[in-house]
Amino acid sequence: xxxxxxxxxxxxxxxxxxxxxxxxxxxxxxxxxxxxxxxxxxxxxxxxxxxxxxxxxxxxxxxxxxxxxxxxxxxxxxxxxxxxxxxxxxxxxxxxxxxxxxxxxxxxxxxxxxxxxxxxxxxxxxxxxxxxxxxxxxxxxxxxxxxxxxxxxxxxxxxxxxxxxxxxxxxxxxxxxxxxxxxxxxxxxxxxxxxxxxxxxxxxxxxxxxxxxxxxxxxxxxxxxxxxxxxxxxxxxxxxxxxxxxxxxxxxxxxxxxxxx
Numbered sequence: 001x002x003x004x005x006x007x008x009x010x011x012x013x014x015x016x017x018x019x020x021x022x023x024x025x026x027x028x029x030x031x032x033x034x035x036x037x038x039x040x041x042x043x044x045x046x047x048x049x050x051x052x053x054x055x056x057x058x059x060x061x062x063x064x065x066x067x068x069x070x071x072x073x074x075x076x077x078x079x080x081x082x083x084x085x086x087x088x089x090x091x092x093x094x095x096x097x098x099x100x101x102x103x104x105x106x107x108x109x110x111x112x113x114x115x116x117x118x119x120x121x122x123x124x125x126x127x128x129x130x131x132x133x134x135x136x137x138x139x140x141x142x143x144x145x146x147x148x149x150x151x152x153x154x155x156x157x158x159x160x161x162x163x164x165x166x167x168x169x170x171x172x173x174x175x176x177x178x179x180x181x182x183x184x185x186x187x188x189x190x191x192x193x194x195x196x197x198x199x200x201x202x203x204x205x206x207x208x209x210x211x212x213x214x215x216x217x218x219x220x221x222x223x224x225x226x227x228x229x230x231x232x233x234x235x236x237x238x239x240x241x242x243x244x245x246x247x248x249x250x251x252x253x254x255x256x257x258x259x260x261x
Contacts, residue, residue, distance in 0.1 A: 004021075004036040004039070004040070005032070005036070006020075006021060006022055006030065006032045006033040006036050007019060007020055007021050007033060007036045007037060007040065008021045008059070009036075009040045009043070011050075011051065012055075012196055012199075012200075013199075013200055013203060014049075014050065014051055014052045014053065014199075014200075014203040015051070015052075015053050015054070015055050015196060015199040015200065015203060016040070016043075016044035016047070016051040016053070016054045016055070016101070017054075017055045017057065018037055018040045018041070018054060018055070018056045018057075019056075019057050019058060019059060020033070020056075020057070020058035020059065020063070020064060021058075021059050022059075023058075023059045023060025023061070023062075024060075025068070026060070026061075026062045026064065026065040026110070027058045027059070027060065027062060027063065027064040027065070027115070028064065028065060028066055028067060028068040028069075028114070029064060029066065029067050029068060029089065029114045029115070029118065029146075030067070030068035030071045031071065031084075031085060031088060033068075034088055034089050034092045035088075037092055038091075038092045038095065041054065041092075041095060041096065041099060041101075044101060045099060045100065045101060049207060049261060051101065052101065052102075052202070052203040052205070052207050052210070053101060053102045053103075053104060053199045053202055053203050053210075054096075054099070054101050054102070054103045054104065055104045055105075055106060055195055055196065055199050056096075056103065056104070056105045056106070056118070056122060057105070057106040057107075057191075057192065057195065058107075058108070060109075061108070061109045062108065062109035062110040062111075062115075063105075063106075063107040063108055063109055063110065063111045063115055063119070063131075064110075064111060064112070064114065064115030064118055064119075065110050065112045065113070065115055066112050066113030066114040066115055066136070067089075067113065067114040067145075067146075071085075072085060086145045086146070089114070089117075089145065089146040090145075090146055090147060093117060093118065093121040093146050093147050094121075094147070096121040096122060097121050097123075097218060098218075100207070100210075100211035100214070100215075101210075101211070102123050102124065102202060102210055102214060103121070103122045103123045103124075104122060104123065104124045104125075104126065104195055104198060104199055105118070105119050105122035105124070105125045105126065106126045106128075106191050106192060106194075106195035107119055107125065107126065107127050107128065107131050107133075107182070108127075108128035108130060108131060108188055108191055109128070109130060109131065109132070110131075110132050110170075111127075111131060111132070111133045111134075112132075112133070112134050112135070112136055112170070113134075113135055113136050113137055113142075113144070113148075114145075114146055114148075116133055116134065116135055116148060116152075117144060117146040117147050117148040117151070118146075119133070120147065120148060120151040120152060120155060121147060121151065123214060124183050124184075124198070125181070125182040125183050125184075126182070126183065126184045126185075126186060126191060126194055126195045126198070127173040127176055127177070127182040127184070127185050127186075128173065128185075128186065128187070128188040128191045129173050129174075129185055129186065129187055129188060130173070130188050131172070131173040131176065131182075131185075132170040132171070132172060132173075133170060133171055133173075133176050133181065133182075134164060134168060134169060134170035134171065135148060135152070135164050135165055135168065136168040137165070137168075138165055138166060138168050139168040144165070149165070152164065152165075154221060155180065155181055156179045156180060156181050160179060173185045184198075204257070204260070205260065206244035206247075206248070206258075206260045207260065208239070208242065208244055209239070209244055209260075212235050212239055215235070216228070216231060216232055216235060219231060220232075243261065244258075244260055244261075247259065247260055247261075248260075
């Protein structure tokens with residue numbers, strides 16, 4: 001991966017870190033940002049056991065206030081470029097959801113429009129107590145173009161989602177926690193530490209086990225209960241014969257923590 005210019009990529013223990021690095025532009029999302037996120041995820045997925053979880057965070061006061069509208073405006077004379085702008089963002093965010101690695105987001109300040117879409121594509125979300133989350137597309141005659149119209153209702157329900165879309169209002173971190181939009185709310189000063197501690201904890205788990213749990217939970221939302229149960233049976237039947245299950249059972253019997261490869 002060439003040296004990124006829109007994000008910062010690093011590792012902490014077995015956590016791969018993708019950090020939005022455009023604080024002067026409120027970490028707005030552009031084709032360049034998505035390209036570098038995609039490349040970083042590719043690097044982490046190919047790292048084997050060296051990376052077991054991905055953390056997405058941001059520099060500066062705000063996590064992300066949405067798309068780079070200046071870039072979007074410059075593309076509007078060419079329908080093919082507009083289509084690529086929308087499609088590529090969709091593909092990268094879908095990849096976060098489909099990745100075998102758990103994706104954790106740590107959000108502070110404003111999380112708006114495209115920023116909320118990036119957050120929604122993650123698996124577990126930490127929010128700083130100063131976090132404000134909203135979707136302002138309707139306020140400017142725009143639409144959620146990177147999955148927000150589909151992921152938000154699946155997360156908080158139809159009526160709450162339509163209220164956010166129609167009103168373009170912001171909700172605070174406490175409300176987001178109550179709605180199930182985020183998993184944890186912590187003081188701003190503790191955000192990075194809390195998110196990394198969580199990543200370190202789940203990085204001790206079986207990589208294949210986490211991947212299968214994520215696959216089952218996400219696939220289950222897109223199918224019937226019966227098909228989801230059949231998929232669970234299929235995956236568990238194979239996993240039960242795997243090395244990680246052997247290690248887990250041995251550790252349980254020996255009353256020690258398992259050491260997964």
